[in-house]
Amino acid sequence: MSRVALLAERLRVEERLLTAALARHGWEATLLRPADLALPLQALQAVDTPDLPPAVLDRTLATPESVALSALLSSTGTTVVNRTATTRLLADRLAFLRHMLAGQIAVPPTVASFGPESTLRAIETLGYPVYLKSLSAGPPMPVALVEDRDAAEALVEHRSVLGDERAVLVQKAVADPSQTVRLVVAGQRLIAAARLVDERWQLVETGTWERLAAAVTQRLGSGVYEIEAAEMDAGQVVISAGNLVEFRSLAELGVPVAEAIVEHLLEVVTEGAEVSAIPSEGVSA
């Protein structure tokens, strides 16, 4: 029986759904914990680590660390979904936004600032409310919503002095959470669009979001991820994107997310490589 490793710290509801979907295709899922991995750069064989399976589905948040892990696993010949280049764009917020702009996809007004006073100036220029986001996705520094000057001063000081954050993205909060939509892509298909209403996800028609999702996928490549977007007066904007970690809420609504992920994964494993290219034009290295 062919094996696929689910790269995750533990088996959650989502991994159980994936395990069942894989079993229906005759594949066995195993858990591969990142914390158990020590991968030598010089050799193909890991130091005293679990046998590496031929295919890995990355079920972790996209962060600089997951990019590193994905690159090393790929270099040993393991097929990793998402591809490292896609994970890199999901982990690197600045690169992601620049790729969107290079693809003529609207994003909220965003300023990269490199010091606390510049950050405060950028916030005042963009106008409240704004989000403060670290350049890279990941736990160390959460996304912060800043609604007024007092909060701005407190948060900027907190992040730069205590958190040692030396650069930050200041992004205009163009839509409140009720106006944003979550688009879920598997392979090159938009498989669901959902909106948070009273803290519960509700499905919305995918129709109006197909073009935007296709444009984003054009830049990120085929893969499994979610896109945060919003419908504004001036048109649709893309706010952020991330690896699709949570999907039980969509599964409960009847969206066959695990099945769609597994279909994409097996297609990649069978073909040996992703089909769509990831363009770099328009974004300097």
Added chain:
Amino acid sequence: MSRVALLAERLRVEERLLTAALARHGWEATLLRPADLALPLQALQAVDTPDLPPAVLDRTLATPESVALSALLSSTGTTVVNRTATTRLLADRLAFLRHMLAGQIAVPPTVASFGPESTLRAIETLGYPVYLKSLSAGPPMPVALVEDRDAAEALVEHRSVLGDERAVLVQKAVADPSQTVRLVVAGQRLIAAARLVDERWQLVETGTWERLAAAVTQRLGSGVYEIEAAEMDAGQVVISAGNLVEFRSLAELGVPVAEAIVEHLLEVVTEGAEVSAIPSEGVSA
């Protein structure tokens, strides 16, 4: 008079040497502080920031933040030395080492580990002493020399629990500081090789290091940087590389470092682009 901005928090001895060298070529140097910069992604014009000069010499340590700043400055049409792609390899230790290996350049045995227990296992496998290095260069987490099991346990716990470090490079400490040599590259030339003796730099013959420096430059591209290398029984190894920030000690020994940097900078500004390509083959995205 043409202007070049020195990207640095303040004018140190090195920036004064560069200012004098630029003046001899008829160029004016100005100070550009990263902390003063807030660069919008959407427009070419910075928000209420100092006028951006046509050329910038990056005098900061290569870090993820300096990569972001370099990429944004470049996207406005500013010529930045080093190139963003070179700064990226100087900031990303894992990518740097993988590029060395792809170029058949020996590096010390190195393991990337993704959890504290894996790190301890990797340390025991490699054998003491080892260095612990964060994936990215930068102040948040310093390079640590680990000489025995007690230190390993204390440092690994410190970095993972208190520092929230989720991945680390464990690199065999193959040479003690007296055996290592510092190679300084400007343009595509090795302009100095020096060794630390009794805490003072002493110049050594560049002859035996020319080939290694050329091989490294083949991967990093032309630019201004320093390479840490060592002569081992089995041959020369490259340990690390970084942007050339400190060079007053070499200037005091008579090496015309500022002059060599300025010659390279003006060549790039005049030609509008770096001449050497940076290969990506052998290293997955």
